[in-house]
Amino acid sequence: MRISVNGTPEDTDELTVASLVLAKTGRLDGIVVEYNGSVLKKVLWDSTYLKENDELELLSFVGGG
Amino acid sequence: MKDVLKIGNKEFTNRLFTGTGKFASKKFIPLMLEASGSEMITVALRRVDFSAGDENILSYIPKNVVLLPNTSGARNSAEAVRIANIAREAGCGDFIKIEVINDSRYLMPDNVETLKATEILVKDGFTVLPYVMPDVSFIKRFEDAGAAAIMPLGSAIGSNRGIRTKEIISMLIELSRLPIIVDAGIGRPSQAAEAMEMGAAAVLVNTAISSAEDPATAGRAFSLAVQAGRMAYLADMRGEITSGAVASSPLTGFLGERK
Numbered sequence: 097m098r099i100s101v102n103g104t105p106e107d108t109d110e111l112t113v114a115s116l117v118l119a120k121t122g123r124l125d126g127i128v129v130e131y132n133g134s135v136l137k138k139v140l141w142d143s144t145y146l147k148e149n150d151e152l153e154l155l156s157f158v159g160g161g
Numbered sequence: 162m163k164d165v166l167k168i169g170n171k172e173f174t175n176r177l178f179t180g181t182g183k184f185a186s187k188k189f190i191p192l193m194l195e196a197s198g199s200e201m202i203t204v205a206l207r208r209v210d211f212s213a214g215d216e217n218i219l220s221y222i223p224k225n226v227v228l229l230p231n232t233s234g235a236r237n238s239a240e241a242v243r244i245a246n247i248a249r250e251a252g253c254g255d256f257i258k259i260e261v262i263n264d265s266r267y268l269m270p271d272n273v274e275t276l277k278a279t280e281i282l283v284k285d286g287f288t289v290l291p292y293v294m295p296d297v298s299f300i301k302r303f304e305d306a307g308a309a310a311i312m313p314l315g316s317a318i319g320s321n322r323g324i325r326t327k328e329i330i331s332m333l334i335e336l337s338r339l340p341i342i343v344d345a346g347i348g349r350p351s352q353a354a355e356a357m358e359m360g361a362a363a364v365l366v367n368t369a370i371s372s373a374e375d376p377a378t379a380g381r382a383f384s385l386a387v388q389a390g391r392m393a394y395l396a397d398m399r400g401e402i403t404s405g406a407v408a409s410s411p412l413t414g415f416l417g418e419r420k
Contacts, residue, residue, distance in 0.1 A: 161233075
């Protein structure tokens with residue numbers, strides 16, 4: 097299905113937010129997910145099923161002043 | 162009586178705040194924190210870079226150091242508020258440094274948008290530290306908005322130009338009841354000491370430390386300079402700047418003088 101990740105449209109076979117995060121980043125820790133405009137708590141990633149036109153932002157903390 | 166800096170619900174005995182940006186290697190971060198004793202450190206929030214092997218910067222920061230996420234990347238108050246909420250949801254606590262910048266050449270903060278974001282986030286329970294252009298007319302506005310401190314820039318971010326805004330910062334220190342934390346452009350420990358001698362409550366140093374060959378030693382140097390400057394301020398040094406010399410011993414009773 098067609099979704100958007102970090103502002104870029106893409107096609108995915110992943111079923112859940114958790115599997116998408118793992119597929120894109122190789123990890124589950126240290127990542128914050130904004131799902132259709134709201135932060136999605138990590139405990140819900142496994143049970144949140146992706147649907148057509150979902151917009152996800154995968155964010156992490158980086159160095160900064 | 163200990164000289165403690167109270168910001169929000171936290172108390173700091175070390176008045177050097179640090180940042181995590183631009184370290185050649187993240188492994189220097191815990192070493193720097195250990196050497197400097199800094200008790201609060203900034204981090205930023207970005208989209209994950211899928212091509213790089215991104216590591217979680219938070220894993221390099223000991224649990225006893227207060228996290229100060231910044232809203233860098235925000236071009237207006239709405240974006241700053243969004244970033245602040247994401248940072249809090251991610252478990253960073255409720256301290257937030259508001260950084261709203263529209264100018265890509267000098268990275269000067271937008272005081273108007275920063276004030277708007279401050280008002281919104283304070284109402285929402287955040288402890289807000291706004292990064293600002295030093296401006297006396299904004300003091301009362303930030304105080305009324307409930308900011309926990311004011312963080313005026315010394316000079317442009319990463320420029321090492323020192324306390325170029327010295328005179329205005331002096332006015333802020335005199336006129337505001339909020340802690341004034343000089344943030345940005347401090348390039349040498351002597352400049353950090355200068356800010357503290359003026360009566361700043363603290364300083365925030367990132368680039369000067371992270372870009373040093375030995376960031377741990379640089380961090381320690383800055384920490385000592387901040388302590389020295391603070392002690393000088395508390396000692397209330399009153400030596401005037403004079404045009405001529407003022408002798409340290411009487412100019413009379415010299416040995417060998419014949420009348």
